[in-house]
Amino acid sequence: MSATPDEKGIHQWRHVDQFPEQLKKYWFQRFKIWEQYDRGIWMTEDAWFGVTPEPIANKIAAHIAESAPKEKTVIVDAFAGVGGNAIALARSGRWERVFAIEKDPKTMKCAKHNAEIYGVSSKIFWLDGDCFDAINRFAGNKNVVIFASPPWGGTEYGEDNIFDLTKMQPYNLEKLYKSFNKYSNEVVLYLPRNSDLNQIARYAQDGKKLEVAHYAIMGASKALCVYFGDFRFEEEEQEQEKES
Ligand code: MGP
Numbered sequence: 001m002s003a004t005p006d007e008k009g010i011h012q013w014r015h016v017d018q019f020p021e022q023l024k025k026y027w028f029q030r031f032k033i034w035e036q037y038d039r040g041i042w043m044t045e046d047a048w049f050g051v052t053p054e055p056i057a058n059k060i061a062a063h064i065a066e067s068a069p070k071e072k073t074v075i076v077d078a079f080a081g082v083g084g085n086a087i088a089l090a091r092s093g094r095w096e097r098v099f100a101i102e103k104d105p106k107t108m109k110c111a112k113h114n115a116e117i118y119g120v121s122s123k124i125f126w127l128d129g130d131c132f133d134a135i136n137r138f139a140g141n142k143n144v145v146i147f148a149s150p151p152w153g154g155t156e157y158g159e160d161n162i163f164d165l166t167k168m169q170p171y172n173l174e175k176l177y178k179s180f181n182k183y184s185n186e187v188v189l190y191l192p193r194n195s196d197l198n199q200i201a202r203y204a205q206d207g208k209k210l211e212v213a214h215y216a217i218m219g220a221s222k223a224l225c226v227y228f229g230d231f232r233f234e235e236e237e238q239e240q241e242k243e244s
Contacts, residue, residue: 003113005042009106012042023048032217033084039117042110047082049155052190053222056215057088060147060190060225063213065094067231068145068186076101076138078131078148078180083111085149085190090120098124101131138183146180149190157192165191165199177203177228186229193221200226 005012013019019027026048030037033053043051052060064075073096077086080100090098102108108128115121127134131148138144153169165173173189180187191200193214203226204210211227 003040005109005113007106007109009044010042010110011044012040020045029053034114036117040113041117042113043082044104044107044110047107047110050081050149050151052084052088052149053217054084054088055217056222057084058091059215060085060188061088061092061094063225063227063233064089064145064147064188064231065092067211067227067233068094069230069232071143072145072186073097073143074099074138074141075145075147076135078135078146079150080108080111080126081149082107083114085147086111086124087115087118087120089147090115090123091118099127100124101127101129101134103128103130132179135180135183141183144184145186145188146184147188147190148176148180150176152192157194160194162196163192163194165195173199173203181228184229186227186231188231189226189228190223191226193223195224203228 013027016024016027023045026033032055033051034041035054075089075095076099077089078101080086080102083100086098086100089095100111102111105128108126112121112126115124135146150171151169157163176189177187197212200212201210211231211233212224213227214221214224216222
């Protein structure tokens with residue numbers, strides 16, 4: 001799986017000297033991002049700060065697998081990027097179908113190639129196009145969970161103590177939640193670690209709790225996920241059993 005990309009904008013960096021200066025920190029994190037990086041992972045420049053690091057993608061996939069309602073058999077990765085989450089979701093083995101939507105053709109090529117490296121390319125249904133259009137094909141389908149790791153408007157999110165999700169670019173929390181909630185009650189959003197939790201809490205329904213999980217590497221939070229809908233985590237179930 002060492003095929004070398006032959007298209008401008010798709011890279012298989014093999015040495016730090018080939019790496020753009022502003023992205024150098026990611027070169028040193030490459031095996032935290034992709035354990036199988038050396039098997040010929042393809043990346044775009046933007047993918048370095050957008051992709052979910054593999055241990056985190058695996059953890060999220062495990063959390064969704066254990067907590068999603070059992071009758072849900074399909075999962076959609078709405079912003080597939082170079083494939084980190086879709087690959088982890090497919091590897092979890094929990095889903096009858098995993099769909100991955102990506103609108104940038106070069107990024108999509110990377111995702112398909114990377115999924116081949118991880119041996120799950122044929123387990124993922126690839127959908128080209130804007131996710132807000134592509135998601136329409138799931139209208140009326142009751143067994144879908146939607147996972148979305150949207151762009152956060154660049155790396156500047158880290159400059160604020162608390163990140164204002166109403167100002168997230170190009171899509172804010174309201175747009176993301178409303179667009180996806182039309183198609184599924186179960187929506188998982190991957191958001192900046194410093195996201196305003198008060199803004200998130202407003203989406204809790206009928207006195208129900210909303211699960212928010214921080215995902216860390218070596219003790220440092222990288223991002224959080226909000227689990228909208230009827231996800232049931234083991235600890236929560238144990239608590240409810242104790243109460244009854
Ligand atoms: P980072 O901004 O590079 O922070 O991304 P890091 O490595 O903690 O850097 P430091 O300078 O604070 O030390 C951390 C993680 O956030 C990345 O691995 C991605 O998973 C995620 N991430 C970062 N950005 C800018 C985005 C984004 O725009 N969209 C999504 N979905 N994830 C992002």
